[in-house]
Amino acid sequence: LSAGIVSTQEPEDAGTTPDAPPTSVLYRELLQNYKNIVASEGVYLTDSTGRRYIDAVGGTAVNIIGHGVSEISARVADNWDSTSFVYSAFMTNPWQEELARKLASITPIEDGRVFFTSGGSEANESAVKLARQYHLDCGRASKWKVISRTASYHGNTLAMLALSGRPTWSARYSPYLDSSPKIAAAYCYRCPFSLSHPQCGIRCAEDLERVILQEGPDTVSAFLVEPISGSSLAGAVPVEGYYERIQEICRKYDVLFIADEVLTGYGRTGRTFAIEHWDVTPDIVTVGKGLGSGYTPIAACVASGAIVDKIRSVSGQFVHGFTYGGMPMACAIGVQVFDYIQEHSLFELASTRGDYLRARLEELAPTIPAIGDIRGLGLLQGVEIVGNPKTRQPFSPDRKIASRIVREAEARGVLFREGTPGANAGKDGDQIQISPPFVISPNEIDEMVSVLGDSIRTVL
Ligand code: PLP
Numbered sequence: 001l002s003a004g005i006v007s008t009q010e011p012e013d014a015g016t017t018p019d020a021p022p023t024s025v026l027y028r029e030l031l032q033n034y035k036n037i038v039a040s041e042g043v044y045l046t047d048s049t050g051r052r053y054i055d056a057v058g059g060t061a062v063n064i065i066g067h068g069v070s071e072i073s074a075r076v077a078d079n080w081d082s083t084s085f086v087y088s089a090f091m092t093n094p095w096q097e098e099l100a101r102k103l104a105s106i107t108p109i110e111d112g113r114v115f116f117t118s119g120g121s122e123a124n125e126s127a128v129k130l131a132r133q134y135h136l137d138c139g140r141a142s143k144w145k146v147i148s149r150t151a152s153y154h155g156n157t158l159a160m161l162a163l164s165g166r167p168t169w170s171a172r173y174s175p176y177l178d179s180s181p182k183i184a185a186a187y188c189y190r191c192p193f194s195l196s197h198p199q200c201g202i203r204c205a206e207d208l209e210r211v212i213l214q215e216g217p218d219t220v221s222a223f224l225v226e227p228i229s230g231s232s233l234a235g236a237v238p239v240e241g242y243y244e245r246i247q248e249i250c251r252k253y254d255v256l257f258i259a260d261e262v263l264t265g266y267g268r269t270g271r272t273f274a275i276e277h278w279d280v281t282p283d284i285v286t287v288g289k290g291l292g293s294g295y296t297p298i299a300a301c302v303a304s305g306a307i308v309d310k311i312r313s314v315s316g317q318f319v320h321g322f323t324y325g326g327m328p329m330a331c332a333i334g335v336q337v338f339d340y341i342q343e344h345s346l347f348e349l350a351s352t353r354g355d356y357l358r359a360r361l362e363e364l365a366p367t368i369p370a371i372g373d374i375r376g377l378g379l380l381q382g383v384e385i386v387g388n389p390k391t392r393q394p395f396s397p398d399r400k401i402a403s404r405i406v407r408e409a410e411a412r413g414v415l416f417r418e419g420t421p422g423a424n425a426g427k428d429g430d431q432i433q434i435s436p437p438f439v440i441s442p443n444e445i446d447e448m449v450s451v452l453g454d455s456i457r458t459v460l
Pocket of ligand 1: 233288299
């Protein structure tokens, strides 16, 4: 946790070396020689060769308070009584209670009750199971289906892959996956209905009602949605009125509205939760990455008191749980991260730094015609690169423009992430996601955007 830790390892080649002997780790990219990150501070990561990078994606939109904040470990050491493990299925602990209170106080849920997990996929699984349990206890046993959106990501467990609109990740595992009903994501730059706002009548929201009726309202349990698209559409923001209509449709058919804020929650988009950009109140919100800010694996599912009280009064049990949910150390770190955020007004910072980043991107765009779209809110911004800005025709997928831009930027010392193709793989443009820690300074933003521009120009 402490800043500026320097490795005693010898420098090594951090490049791509397919012939490198395998290590004991099973990496995702098995032909790459991974950078070995040995030190971190603020927005910088340093690898074992001594190279420093600006972490323009905050890991994967995880880090918000900055890297290497030694105050977190110091405060945990000062306050935590070293209780190693408490099984939250049958016991609780002060840290879980305190973090739940704090989290519920900022989550846009009425009388929120918090269920902790180790990661976002587990938080979403918990939300889906809780919704099912609620309907059972309301005497609506036929309600079980979850409607989600194409081009979405809700996690890597089998159930969450089934609900994610990300065929490039799920296709291999299709024998295990039920096909769940989906509606198109709100993606105005490439409207799935070839319409434009406001004449469209927000058709992408209306489509939820069509699918509920098609599936049978008495079979639909919940609608699961990332309020602002994260890694799939690099920051696509629905228009004003979208979620108000979604909420109306959900309420009409007793469908629970689950906001997956694993990536967007905890200030990332300039509001404490992204759904607060609209005038709605979801039934369940999940939160992940920012909650531990990378200092501990932790996530949570926050449900309304009405849902939990109903379950409490009927079955009295939520038969679900993960060994490490709510464990003292993770929650103690979560409490310190929470306090640190409040003391440094970091949610507010995400809004002002986000505006600054957006202004710099808007300045860059006219100088590079291939920048077709800039989108996002706060410190979740995305850039879509296209072959023809007039027709919005993407580059051929074979050219892998986004991954080449990401590699070029990396060579120049900035780590970006390419958007992962969703249902429209090959038809969408190449997307670059930008989601740095909130403590990024204006100068660092200038450098990041300048490297992005240079990298795009070099690759094109
Ligand atoms: N939901 C969203 C919106 C995410 O972006 C992610 C991770 O990227 C997840 C869920 C899954 O979280 P985890 O990887 O912690 O299981």
